[in-house]
Amino acid sequence: MSMVDDIKKKAQSKLMTIVLPEGDEPRTVQAAKIIKDEGLAKPVLLGNKEAVLNQAKETGTDITGIEIIDPLTSNKAKEYAGQLYELRKAKGVTEEDAAKLVQDVMYYGIMMVKTGDADGLVSGAVHTTGDMLRPALQIIKTKPGIKVVSSSFLMDCPNKNLGHNGLLVYADCVVMPNPTADELAEIGISAADTAKRLCGIDEPKVAFLSFSTKGSAKHELVTKVQQAVAKAHELAPDLCLDGEMQFDAALVPEIGASKAKGSPVAGHANVLIFPDLQAGNIGYKITQRIGGAECFAVLQGLAKPCNDLSRGCSVDDIVNTVAFTAVQAQ
Numbered sequence: 001m002s003m004v005d006d007i008k009k010k011a012q013s014k015l016m017t018i019v020l021p022e023g024d025e026p027r028t029v030q031a032a033k034i035i036k037d038e039g040l041a042k043p044v045l046l047g048n049k050e051a052v053l054n055q056a057k058e059t060g061t062d063i064t065g066i067e068i069i070d071p072l073t074s075n076k077a078k079e080y081a082g083q084l085y086e087l088r089k090a091k092g093v094t095e096e097d098a099a100k101l102v103q104d105v106m107y108y109g110i111m112m113v114k115t116g117d118a119d120g121l122v123s124g125a126v127h128t129t130g131d132m133l134r135p136a137l138q139i140i141k142t143k144p145g146i147k148v149v150s151s152s153f154l155m156d157c158p159n160k161n162l163g164h165n166g167l168l169v170y171a172d173c174v175v176m177p178n179p180t181a182d183e184l185a186e187i188g189i190s191a192a193d194t195a196k197r198l199c200g201i202d203e204p205k206v207a208f209l210s211f212s213t214k215g216s217a218k219h220e221l222v223t224k225v226q227q228a229v230a231k232a233h234e235l236a237p238d239l240c241l242d243g244e245m246q247f248d249a250a251l252v253p254e255i256g257a258s259k260a261k262g263s264p265v266a267g268h269a270n271v272l273i274f275p276d277l278q279a280g281n282i283g284y285k286i287t288q289r290i291g292g293a294e295c296f297a298v299l300q301g302l303a304k305p306c307n308d309l310s311r312g313c314s315v316d317d318i319v320n321t322v323a324f325t326a327v328q329a330q
């Protein structure tokens with residue numbers, strides 16, 4: 001069974017409510033119908049009702065039975081504005097600002113998740129990563145004990161000898177441009193949790209990547225990764241993690257054995273932590289485009305799940321991301 005099929009099966013086992021703020025966007029409307037029909041989640045579409053229904057008509061999609069909420073006319077908007085004001089007044093948000101903000105589909109959707117009216121949110125077919133991330137970071141905030149929100153890419157590689165039957169978890173490829181050593185340590189711990197919860201990797205083996213393996217090069221960039229490894233050991237003593245190591249030492253058993261002798265991770269890593277966003281973002285795209293891997297992005301560390309799509313996403317990408325989000329919410 002593929003990773004996506006496995007996730008869909010899990011999503012169907014407990015129906016979660018997932019809000020789609022881009023309700024008047026054609027791919028989102030079509031995805032909502034599939035999500036409902038396959039029982040992956042209860043989708044809620046946000047937007048002007050007429051605009052949503054028009055998209056349904058134009059795409060030949062029957063969305064009977066799918067809830068549509070217009071933030072401009074919703075009777076919950078006042079309540080959400082009050083709560084948003086309380087949450088953000090210390091940051092200078094006035095009551096008027098809050099009332100205006102919740103008219104925006106993204107803030108309205110985030111408030112639905114914050115208040116428990118929805119279990120998770122998926123957007124990004126139209127909005128940028130930052131458009132969704134900023135309100136999510138401001139309002140939903142991080143899980144208890146976690147300071148940093150980051151992302152994991154679940155890479156399903158054609159070479160099934162790699163990682164966990166071809167599955168590799170890459171982090172962080174979306175959020176933190178230049179994490180400190182402490183932040184990098186947290187990214188590694190969150191990615192291991194994602195690997196367990198979403199990929200069925202019961203024993204994550206976490207490699208902190210660098211251009212150096214076990215001190216083979218000396219540079220402040222290498223020192224940062226070494227410090228992250230030490231911090232991660234301190235924060236999660238039972239987690240199987242190691243570094244710093246090069247990509248080949250992490251994945252190829254013979255190279256791992258020669259460059260990082262005795263390492264419990266080298267040569268067998270299934271979770272790869274990149275030192276910064278440039279490396280992570282480039283790395284996942286190389287694996288996808290040249291390596292032929294299928295990939296799915298999830299955000300990790302938020303108190304409740306919100307996930308981002310690429311603006312070039314397909315209907316299937318939206319359906320799959322909703323399934324991942326539902327499983328995160330369960």
Ligand SMILES: CC(C)(COP(=O)(O)OP(=O)(O)OC[C@H]1O[C@@H](n2cnc3c(N)ncnc32)[C@H](O)[C@@H]1OP(=O)(O)O)[C@@H](O)C(=O)NCCC(=O)NCCS
Nearest residue numbers: 129130133134137138142147148149150173174175176177
């Ligand atoms: C994540 C991101 C949107 C934050 O935006 P920002 O404008 O820097 O946001 P701010 O610094 O004003 O922070 C907003 C709030 O989020 C919090 N925050 C920012 N990054 C955070 C993180 N990674 N984890 C937890 N909280 C975070 C801040 O503490 C702040 O909280 P507060 O308002 O309650 O004090 C920004 O880091 C970003 O654009 N990252 C790259 C995203 C991207 O373009 N990726 C491309 C690959 S697809």
